[in-house]
Amino acid sequence: MSGIEWVVDAQGCSAESLRDSRLLRSLFDKLIGDLRLRPVGVTQWHQFPGSGGITGLCLLSESHLACHTFPEHGSLCLNLFCCLPREAWDFEWYLREKFSATSVQVRTIERPYGSTVAVKAETFLAIGGQNG
Amino acid sequence: MSGIEWVVDAQGCSAESLRDSRLLRSLFDKLIGDLRLRPVGVTQWHQFPGSGGITGLCLLSESHLACHTFPEHGSLCLNLFCCLPREAWDFEWYLREKFSATSVQVRTIERPYGSTVAVKAETFLAIGGQNG
Numbered sequence: 001m002s003g004i005e006w007v008v009d010a011q012g013c014s015a016e017s018l019r020d021s022r023l024l025r026s027l028f029d030k031l032i033g034d035l036r037l038r039p040v041g042v043t044q045w046h047q048f049p050g051s052g053g054i055t056g057l058c059l060l061s062e063s064h065l066a067c068h069t070f071p072e073h074g075s076l077c078l079n080l081f082c083c084l085p086r087e088a089w090d091f092e093w094y095l096r097e098k099f100s101a102t103s104v105q106v107r108t109i110e111r112p113y114g115s116t117v118a119v120k121a122e123t124f125l126a127i128g129g130q131n132g
Numbered sequence: 133m134s135g136i137e138w139v140v141d142a143q144g145c146s147a148e149s150l151r152d153s154r155l156l157r158s159l160f161d162k163l164i165g166d167l168r169l170r171p172v173g174v175t176q177w178h179q180f181p182g183s184g185g186i187t188g189l190c191l192l193s194e195s196h197l198a199c200h201t202f203p204e205h206g207s208l209c210l211n212l213f214c215c216l217p218r219e220a221w222d223f224e225w226y227l228r229e230k231f232s233a234t235s236v237q238v239r240t241i242e243r244p245y246g247s248t249v250a251v252k253a254e255t256f257l258a259i260g261g262q263n264g
Contacts, residue, residue, distance in 0.1 A: 001205065007137070009244050040178050044191050057189045057196055059176050064189055064198050068215070068245075073133065075245035079211065083200070105244070112141050112237070113200075113207035 001114030003063060003083035010076045010095040012102025018069035018076060021045060023098060024054055027078075028065060030094070035086045037062055062086075076101070081111065133246030135195060135215035142208045142227040144234025150201035150208060153177060155230060156186055159210075160197060162226070167218045169194055194218075208233070213243065 017023050028043060038061040046055045053069035063081035070076070076099060078091070092104040149155050160175060170193040178187045185201035195213035202208070208231060210223070224236040 003209070005139070005211075007241060007243070011244065011246075040187075041176060044173060044176060044189070046172050046191055048193075055172070055191055055196065057176070057191050057198075059178055059187055059189050061180075063200055063209075064187065066189075066196050066198065066211075066213070068195055068213070070215075070245045073245050077135070077195075077213070077243050077245055079137075079198075079213070081198070081200070081209070081211070083202075107241070109139060109239070109241070111139070111209050112143065113202045113205050113209055114143075 002110045002112040003081060004085070005063075005079060005081040005109040005111050006089075006091065007107040007109060008076075008078040008080075008091045008095070008104065010078075010091075010099060010101035010104045011074060013069075013074045013076055013095070013099040015051075015071040015074060017099045018053055018071040018074070019047075019051075021047065021054055024056055024067060024069070027067065027094065027098065028056060028058055031065060031080065031089065032058070032060075035080075035082070035089060037065065037082075037086075083111070083113065134242045134244040135213060136217070137195075137211060137213040137241045137243050138221075138223065139239040139241060140208075140210040140212075140223045140227070140236065142210075142223075142231060142233035142236045143206055145201075145206045145208055145227070145231040147183075147203040147206060149231045150185055150203040150206070151179075151183075153179065153186055156188055156199060156201070159199065159226065159230065160188060160190055163197060163212065163221065164190070167212075167214070167221060169197065169214070169218075215243070215245065
């Protein structure tokens with residue numbers, strides 16, 4: 001049994017968009033709505049001083065959602081870890097459309113948490129979990 | 133330019149240890165101390181009801197630290213994303229020693245956030261970043 005983590009790295013984004021907390025909140029809201037994620041508590045947001053970026057961390061029943069922006073590099077790094085199955089989401093389209101990303105790399109990682117210790121991560125197919 | 137993310141999945145842990153918030157706080161404190169990480173604000177902790185596990189999320193100047201436990205499966209999933217270089221840390225030893233893990237998988241993922249869009253993630257060697 002395993003969960004899925006999406007590891008998303010976008011580059012070539014507009015620096016202005018990466019300092020716009022409303023855009024980042026909208027990204028989280030859209031993901032949470034579309035994928036029926038269930039936040040537990042309040043999302044933590046931090047804006048780094050000066051020309052720095054923004055970090056957001058959201059604790060989910062399904063695990064977590066995290067995002068970091070680096071305006072000086074035009075880049076955005078996002079993680080979404082779901083211990084329950086969710087359909088694919090078009091990270092690339094959204095980040096190109098809303099943040100003007102010119103390049104988006106989306107990787108999916110299996111996160112084994114089942115009790116069959118001897119089974120290697122790569123052999124897990126089913127996705128399921130404790131938290132809903 | 134890229135950061136490093138450690139993706140750690142431990143199995144065969146004692147269920148009791150995975151419901152012990154003090155042990156998880158100690159894990160975070162040890163990582164933060166040893167790797168000279170700089171938390172921004174207060175770590176969020178959530179204990180799922182009944183026999184559920186614990187989630188912890190810590191916003192760092194260097195990115196983030198996240199942990200989820202699944203006592204019913206004897207497993208623990210941890211992420212540490214550092215946008216600045218840090219030495220290796222012996223996740224395996226610690227999780228075997230403190231949580232009685234019988235199997236620990238440690239993966240490292242490069243997270244590109246440099247401004248050279250055309251360069252593939254795999255070619256990044258230098259690790260550096262905005263936030264310290």
